Amino acid sequence: MSSMYLPKLAKIVEVIEMTAIEKLFKLQFVNEEDAKSFTFKPGQFVEVSVPGVGESPISICKSPTRPGPLELLIRRVGRVTNAIHKLKPGDVVGIRGPFGNGFPMEKMKGYDVLLIAGGLGIAPLMSVLQYVVDKRRDYGDVILLYGVRSYQEALFRDMIIDFIRHPEKAGLRTFLSYEREDPVFVSLMKDHPENVRKGVVTVLFECADPYIKPDKVCAVVCGPPIMYRFVLKELAKRNIPPNNIYITLERRMKCGVGKCGHCVVGGATAIKYVCKDGPVFTYSDVLSVRGLV
Numbered sequence: 001m002s003s004m005y006l007p008k009l010a011k012i013v014e015v016i017e018m019t020a021i022e023k024l025f026k027l028q029f030v031n032e033e034d035a036k037s038f039t040f041k042p043g044q045f046v047e048v049s050v051p052g053v054g055e056s057p058i059s060i061c062k063s064p065t066r067p068g069p070l071e072l073l074i075r076r077v078g079r080v081t082n083a084i085h086k087l088k089p090g091d092v093v094g095i096r097g098p099f100g101n102g103f104p105m106e107k108m109k110g111y112d113v114l115l116i117a118g119g120l121g122i123a124p125l126m127s128v129l130q131y132v133v134d135k136r137r138d139y140g141d142v143i144l145l146y147g148v149r150s151y152q153e154a155l156f157r158d159m160i161i162d163f164i165r166h167p168e169k170a171g172l173r174t175f176l177s178y179e180r181e182d183p184v185f186v187s188l189m190k191d192h193p194e195n196v197r198k199g200v201v202t203v204l205f206e207c208a209d210p211y212i213k214p215d216k217v218c219a220v221v222c223g224p225p226i227m228y229r230f231v232l233k234e235l236a237k238r239n240i241p242p243n244n245i246y247i248t249l250e251r252r253m254k255c256g257v258g259k260c261g262h263c264v265v266g267g268a269t270a271i272k273y274v275c276k277d278g279p280v281f282t283y284s285d286v287l288s289v290r291g292l293v
Contacts, residue, residue, distance in 0.1 A: 004257060007049050007094025008034040012087055013069050018155050021076045022120065023085055024061065026069035030092065040064055041102030042127035043248055043280045047256050048072065048084065049094035056080040057253040057275075060098065061123045063130035070095070073123040073155065099256035100279045103128055103220060103246055111218040111244070112140035114208070116231055118147045118201050118223025122155050124248050125222050133171065140216060142172035143208055147201025147223070150180040161188060164195045173211055175204040201227060205234050214239045221247045228293045232283060245283035247293070249274050265291045 014026040029035040040060055049055040056078070062071040076085045084093065105128070113132050117125045132139045144163070148154040161184075163174035177197045178185045189196035197203045201223070205212075219235050221228065228247060235245050251263035253275040263274035267290040272278065286292045 004096065005255075007047070007055075007096045008038075009092050010034075010070065010095045012089050012091050012093065014089060015087075018073065019153055022155060023074055023076075025072045025074060025084070025087075027072065027093070027095070028069050029095070038070070038098075040098040042105060042131050043102035043124055044098035044100045045124075045253070045256075045279065046070075046072070046095050046097035046099065047253075048074075048080070049096070050080060050083040050087075051094070053083040054080045055094070055096075055254070056084075057099075057250070057256065059124035059127075059248075059279075061126050063127050063134060065131055065134040073120070073126075075120055097256060099253070099275055101277070103248075103280050105131055108218045109138045110140065112143065112211075112213060112216050114143045114145070114212060114217050114219040116145045116201060116219060116221045116223070118227040118231075119149070119153065120155065121222035121224070121227070122146055123222075125220060126156070128220055129172075136171065141211060143211055144172055144174045145177075145201055145204040145208060146175070147177040147204070147227070148179075150178060151182040151184050154178070164188065164192050173208070175207045177201050177204050200230075202230050202234050205238075209238075212238060212240075214241075217244065219245045221245065225293070228286075232286065232293070235283070242283035242287060246280055247283070247286065248279045249281065249292070250279065251275075253279075265289060267291070 009030040010027040013028050016024040018024050045057050045059045047055045048058050058072045061073040115125050132142050163170040175195050177199050221231050251274040253263045254260045256275050258273040258276040266272050270289045272289050
């Protein structure tokens with residue numbers, strides 16, 4: 001009998017260097033039955049374990065509409081992720097999950113989709129982006145706002161630049177902000193001043209406003225904690241209904257199923273487990289649960 005606490009073995013089949021501290025790992029389950037039974041939704045996460053080191057929650061960085069290896073974009077920030085970064089193709093890790101609620105892709109059908117990502121936040125949003133691109137007829141316009149510190153720290157930078165240079169091929173409107181100048185982004189801004197701005201991600205609302213229809217859009221947000229506060233204010237200013245604004249959070253999600261209590265947020269009137277009630281929440285949740293953002 002399988003247990004939700006027992007990891008399934010997965011072999012690393014490819015490692016792609018994304019930045020100095022982030023790598024994209026592609027994995028295949030060792031057991032064929034494990035591969036067949038593994039299904040997930042955009043926005044869900046898995047617990048990745050390295051024997052003798054520990055376990056860490058990682059967002060799935062691909063859409064279930066795309067076959068092939070499981071993809072995880074992992075930043076090197078602690079003991080477990082440091083150990084994972086030392087692994088090579090052929091090495092094996094443990095995978096538990098998927099966990100969490102994921103994004104309500106069915107509920108978002110018929111709406112425009114506004115994706116707002118800061119830095120590593122593009123990783124979980126990549127699953128939503130690929131999903132709506134693959135099911136294009138089910139959704140309206142797709143708008144991507146991506147804020148990064150610098151060219152060197154930008155994830156999927158070649159793809160993002162290609163989206164901006166060839167929007168007709170990408171089928172979506174892409175806007176990019178950066179904080180530190182470099183020749184590539186400065187040149188890109190000169191060629192596409194309507195799509196690229198210097199500053200934090202909120203400067204992009206001015207560029208995207210002509211395309212945002214408040215009553216017809218669902219917003220999906222992921223980034224560093226400080227970003228939420230300012231992005232949510234911008235979305236509220238534009239009268240996007242709180243129930244149509246989705247954010248995905250990270251906390252210390254050790255067990256993944258609401259048993260250990262490490263990721264509990266809230267107070268006496270409302271408590272949420274980020275691992276099982278989230279990691280996707282609405283802005284309405286943010287307004288009603290203390291400490292969620």
